[in-house]
Amino acid sequence: MKKHNKTSSLFTRTAQTLLLTIIIFLFLNIIIYVIFNVKDSFKDETLNPITAKYEASSFDKVYPGMTKAEITQILNETWLRPLVYESFTQFKEGAYRGTYVNVDKNGFRISGNQSEWPPTNNNFNIFLFGGSTTFGYGLADNETIPSYLQEVLVLRFADNVKVYNFGRGHYYSSQECMLFQKLIIAGFVPDMAIFIDGINDFSYGMNGPMYTPTLTRFVNEKAGSSEMFYLNNLPWFRFMRYFKDVISGKRTSEFDEVWEDHAVTSADIEPYNDMPWIKGVVENYMKNKKVIEAVSSSFGVQPIFVWQPVPMFKYDIKNHLFAKGGFFKYENYSIFGYPYMDTFVRENDLGDNFLWCADMQENLMEPLYVDKVHYTAGMSEKIAHTLADLLFKRKFLVEKGVQSLP
Numbered sequence: 001m002k003k004h005n006k007t008s009s010l011f012t013r014t015a016q017t018l019l020l021t022i023i024i025f026l027f028l029n030i031i032i033y034v035i036f037n038v039k040d041s042f043k044d045e046t047l048n049p050i051t052a053k054y055e056a057s058s059f060d061k062v063y064p065g066m067t068k069a070e071i072t073q074i075l076n077e078t079w080l081r082p083l084v085y086e087s088f089t090q091f092k093e094g095a096y097r098g099t100y101v102n103v104d105k106n107g108f109r110i111s112g113n114q115s116e117w118p119p120t121n122n123n124f125n126i127f128l129f130g131g132s133t134t135f136g137y138g139l140a141d142n143e144t145i146p147s148y149l150q151e152v153l154v155l156r157f158a159d160n161v162k163v164y165n166f167g168r169g170h171y172y173s174s175q176e177c178m179l180f181q182k183l184i185i186a187g188f189v190p191d192m193a194i195f196i197d198g199i200n201d202f203s204y205g206m207n208g209p210m211y212t213p214t215l216t217r218f219v220n221e222k223a224g225s226s227e228m229f230y231l232n233n234l235p236w237f238r239f240m241r242y243f244k245d246v247i248s249g250k251r252t253s254e255f256d257e258v259w260e261d262h263a264v265t266s267a268d269i270e271p272y273n274d275m276p277w278i279k280g281v282v283e284n285y286m287k288n289k290k291v292i293e294a295v296s297s298s299f300g301v302q303p304i305f306v307w308q309p310v311p312m313f314k315y316d317i318k319n320h321l322f323a324k325g326g327f328f329k330y331e332n333y334s335i336f337g338y339p340y341m342d343t344f345v346r347e348n349d350l351g352d353n354f355l356w357c358a359d360m361q362e363n364l365m366e367p368l369y370v371d372k373v374h375y376t377a378g379m380s381e382k383i384a385h386t387l388a389d390l391l392f393k394r395k396f397l398v399e400k401g402v403q404s405l406p
Helices: 002-041 049-053 056-062 068-079 145-156 173-185 199-204 212-224 226-232 235-248 266-272 275-299 330-347 377-393
Strands: 083-086 090-093 124-130 161-167 192-197 302-307 354-356
Touching: 049 068, 056 068, 124 145, 124 173, 145 161, 145 377, 161 173, 173 192, 173 275, 192 199, 192 275, 199 275, 199 330, 266 330, 275 302, 275 330, 302 377, 330 354, 354 377
Parallel strands: 124 161, 124 192, 192 302, 302 354
Antiparallel strands: 083 090
């Protein structure tokens, strides 16, 4: 009888302890949830990271003629738009209507004198692919590379040359290759496809698109245990991740590490002098180029490949108004990758459809960037004219039946 009473008492104490633990755990989650909600409520969701970081005097030099309010508006419209999910490519720029930035629901940014969608066979249609520099982060619709290209090609050729801006933030050659094929499979076949790459290939080229780690964790957790997936999203686990980041010195904001000013030393940069990584990026780019060329050949598309300028290569950094503190973490690979690519291009025949633009800023003694890496309107226009010169001199449009104007 006594043994039974002891067992019953032990069971009761265990149950009480377990129940108390559950109550405390739930109570802690509620408290942490409230704390994080209060913390999140103090975030200024209307303040973009560029305006928050830099002095207005710097913006005056790269946004001539614009007021402070107008500059803030264009930067807000650039940086506060959410990306949205897209199959195969992971994400895209969401449809948007603003004063300076407008994105069509079909996935392209509106350019100056934008033609209708879908493209018609009566026009010579050009699709431009690239990352945020092609999209034109920090610029108005009519100041992007595609918009300027549309303008100059109409002047040099005929007004039925129509350009569509499929540049998207964070995109690199692998995603562009997939997007190009998605459009063709959907029945949208351009006469010419132009791919502007470089900096994002060295940022993402060996790790996959930006959300790959997040999606990998999501799928693995869902496949392994749906309970674990939901547990990981409880406030307590968010607190533990937050605490771990604080202890390890990691930043909790996606922008904090990017925009923090600090003294950059050779020790900060040297880890990115990773030749296996750099060579792998270039090999991946060349494979994507071949795939695009093969698909283009099958559908009668003329592909053009552009290796873009970056502030880390053959540009006097003294003219860069936003270079203090170095560059984005993985973009440091470009510091070493671009010289390697320079040698690679000189030692290998990449074909007439490849345009090396990386050194076009070498003797330009002026600000060419509106932030760390995105072009000014003037630089976008220079790139568009350089690209138009290639198309004109190598007769790419003439060979496709577009006659140049006298």
